[in-house]
Amino acid sequence: MSIKPGPIRLRVTDLHESVDDPALTSMTLLNELAGRYPDAVSFSAGRPFEGFYDVEDLSRHLMTFKSYLEDEKGLPAEQVRRTFFQYGRTKGFIHELIARQLEVDEGLIVDPESIVVTTGCQEAMVLLLRALVRDARDVILAATPNYVGFIGAARVAGAPLRSVREHEGGIDLEDLERQIAAARREGLRPRACYVVPDFANPSGASMSLVDRIALLELAEREQILVIEDNPYTLFRAGGPQLPMLKTLDEQHQVIHLGSFAKSAFAGARVGYVIADQPVTPDGASGAGPLLLADHLAKLKSMVTLNTSSVAQAVIGGYLLENGCSLKRATAREAAVYRQNLATVLDSLKSVFGTLPGLSQDVSWNTPQGGMFVVVTLPFTADDAMLEYSASKFGVLWTPMHHFYEGTAGFRQARLSFSVLTPEQITLGVGRLGALVQDQRARHLVGVAHS
C-alpha cells in the first residue's frame, strides 16, 4: 500500500485482437508510403475523383432538403428544425428518396420501411454481420479476393469468414456450393454470401446475367442469404447494363448494401442497407413479425443511434437536385473513369505488349467499368516490393495478396485509377514497366531485389 503502483500498464495483447489484423494494418503502410514518396504516381488510392467538388454546394443541398421537408412533405417549421437538429428516426429520414433513386436508376421497387440509412456502407456491413452471427456455428461466405472493408467489418463484428473462389466472371458458383457443403459437414451454419456483382473491388470482375440468376437459385436451394454490394455499377464503360441481384430477387433473399461514397461524396458517411426479409418473432414474445431492417435498426441504436442529420440532409438535397438519379448526378465522374480505364488498358498494352520478352509474363484483366485493373507480374508483389517500387521507380500500387488474406494473389497488383489524370496514368504505367524490366534483369543475373 505504501508503494505507489504507478500508471496503468496496457499491452496490445490485452486489447481485442481486431486492432492488430494484418489485412488492415497493411493499408496503413500504403498511406505511409504515399506520404513518404509524394512524387510517386499512386495507383493505390481507392478514393473517388475529386475534381467536381465545390464547398458552396453543401449549403445549397441543405436548403434544397429543407424546401423538400416544407413543401413536399408539408412539415411545420418546428418539425423541420427537429429533423435537422434532434435525435431522429433510427432508420433515417432520406429512405423515401433512396427508394425513389433505386426506382429511377434501376427500376427496383423497394418498401422505404425496409431501408436503414447508415453511417456509410461500412456501418451497414457491421450491423448486418453482427445480426447474422448468433453463435459459434454461424459463418459468412465471401468471394475472394475480398473488399478490405468487408474483411474489417467481419473482424470487428466477430463474424468468421470463409473464402469462395472468384474468376473473371465473378464468384465461382461451383466453389460456393462446395464451400457450403464443407461448412455444413463441419457442423457450421453458412448464413450468407457476400458478392460485388459489377466491377468488384479489388478484382474488377463482373458477373454475367446467367450467373446472377444461378446465384439466386443456388441461394434459395441452399437457404442462404446473398449480401449484394454494388458501389461501382454506376461506372460502366462498356457492355450492357445488367440488373442488380436485388432487382432479380423474388424471394427476399438478397440484402442490398448501398453507398453514396462513390456518387455524392465519401466524407458524408451516408450509406444504407435494404433488408426486406420478414423475421419470425420468438413464440413467447407475442410480438408481430418485423423486417430484418427493424432488427438492424435496433443494433444501430446501440452503435451510432442514427445517421448524422446534416449528412443525410446534404445527401437528400443532392438526390433532389438530380431528380433522384445517381446516373445523372455522376455523369461527369463516369466519363472521367471511362477515359482513365481506357488509358490504363492502352498504356499497359503499349508498355507490356510491345517490349520483347515482357508480354508473355505480364498480364492484366480488362474490366468493363469501375475503378480497378489487376496486373499479374512475373515476381512477388508484396509490401517489400511495393516499397522498392515507390523508392526506386516512383510508382505505388496495392499488393493483391492482402485481399486474399495471404492465401493467394502474391504476384498481383491492383491498379486504381480514379484520382489520376491520363498523363499520370501513362507516366505511372511506364514506371511500372521499368520496375518489371529491373526485376527481369535481376532475375536473369540471379540477384534478388534489395
Next chain:
Amino acid sequence: MSIKPGPIRLRVTDLHESVDDPALTSMTLLNELAGRYPDAVSFSAGRPFEGFYDVEDLSRHLMTFKSYLEDEKGLPAEQVRRTFFQYGRTKGFIHELIARQLEVDEGLIVDPESIVVTTGCQEAMVLLLRALVRDARDVILAATPNYVGFIGAARVAGAPLRSVREHEGGIDLEDLERQIAAARREGLRPRACYVVPDFANPSGASMSLVDRIALLELAEREQILVIEDNPYTLFRAGGPQLPMLKTLDEQHQVIHLGSFAKSAFAGARVGYVIADQPVTPDGASGAGPLLLADHLAKLKSMVTLNTSSVAQAVIGGYLLENGCSLKRATAREAAVYRQNLATVLDSLKSVFGTLPGLSQDVSWNTPQGGMFVVVTLPFTADDAMLEYSASKFGVLWTPMHHFYEGTAGFRQARLSFSVLTPEQITLGVGRLGALVQDQRARHLVGVAHS
C-alpha cells in the same frame, strides 16, 4: 430438387441476442406511448431543448469552418475541398478545436493526437468496449442505475457489465472495491469502471471532489481504467464547479468520453474519446508504442471509417463562433434547464409536500443541475403503470428499473424536464399527483390498477 424450397425463413432466435435486449426494447414502448398519447405531458424525452435551433446556422457554421481551414490552418483550396468531401483522417479533423474547448472551459490540457472524433459518444463507447474486452475473462464495471446507451454499447460490443451501487453522491466506492475483489475471485479481469460524475443520467447524482480523488486513487491501486462520461456538466444550477476526473488524472487512468449532443445538437452525431494511455506493442511486431486512441481509431476504421466530414465541419464552425467555449455557446440552454429544474422541484414540493398523507411516501432527489430528477413513488412504477399513467392521467415518465437491468428501482420514475415549458412541468407534476392519489385510493380499498 423439383420442390421449390421457397423464401428463406429467418427467426429472431437466429439473430444476435442483442436485438432483443429488454433494456432497449423498453425504450421503444416509451416512444410508442408518446405517439399514442400526444396530449400527455412527457417527462420521458431525454432530448435537449430545441427552442434556439435555426437551420440557417448550419450553412454559416460550414463557412466559418472553411475560413478556419483557409486562414488559420493555411490549407490550399484543394486540401480544403478534400477535407469537406473525401474519406478523411480516421481520428477526425476537429481534434485541435476540441482540445482548445477543453482548455477554455475546463482548464484541461490534452494532446489533440489522443482524441478520436466519433459518430456521437455512442460510437466512442462501442469502440472502447470492443477494445477492452479481449476474452471471456474481461469485465467492465458501471455505476448503477446505468445510462441506457452504455448498456446498449456493451450489449452490441459483447462486453459483460457488472453493477456497482450508486448513492446520492455518485458511485459507491466501497462497493466498487468489493465488486473488483469479487470479480477477481471468480477469475475475471475487471478492466474499467464507467461513471458520470456530474448530474448522471438517469439518477441526477453527482460526485464530491473528495470522492473524485478517491476514485482515481482506487483505480490506480487496483490498476483499472476509469471511463468518464460527462455530458451534463455544462448545466450546473447550483454549487461550485468541480474538476472533471480527466482534469485530476495524473496517471493516464481516465478515458474521457465527450459529446456535442447536449451542447451543439444531437442530430450531428459528433462525439469523441480522449484515450492518452500508451499501449505497449507486442514484442514480436517491432512496432513502437501507440496511444490507446490509435488502437480505437483502427477499430473505427472498421465501423464507420471516419466521422462525417460535414457533421465535423458544422461542429467545428459552432466551436469557432463561440470562441471554443461550450459554456458560452450553451448559456441560453443552461438558463432554461436551471429554471426547469427549479420548477420541477417547486412543483413536487407544492404537490406532494402539502397533500396530507402523501409527503411521507413520495420522495425525490434534488440534483444541482442536469436534466433529470428521480421520484420515488409508493407503488410499482413499471411499464404497465406507465401505460395507465399515460392513458388515465396524461403524464409520461421513465420507469427507473430498466436502468438497473431489472434488479432495483421498481418504485422509481425519472422525470426529464429538458424540452418542457414551466407551465407544462407544473401541469405534469399535478397529473403525477393525481396518479398518486388514485393509487393510494385503490390501495386503501384493495383494488390493483388495471
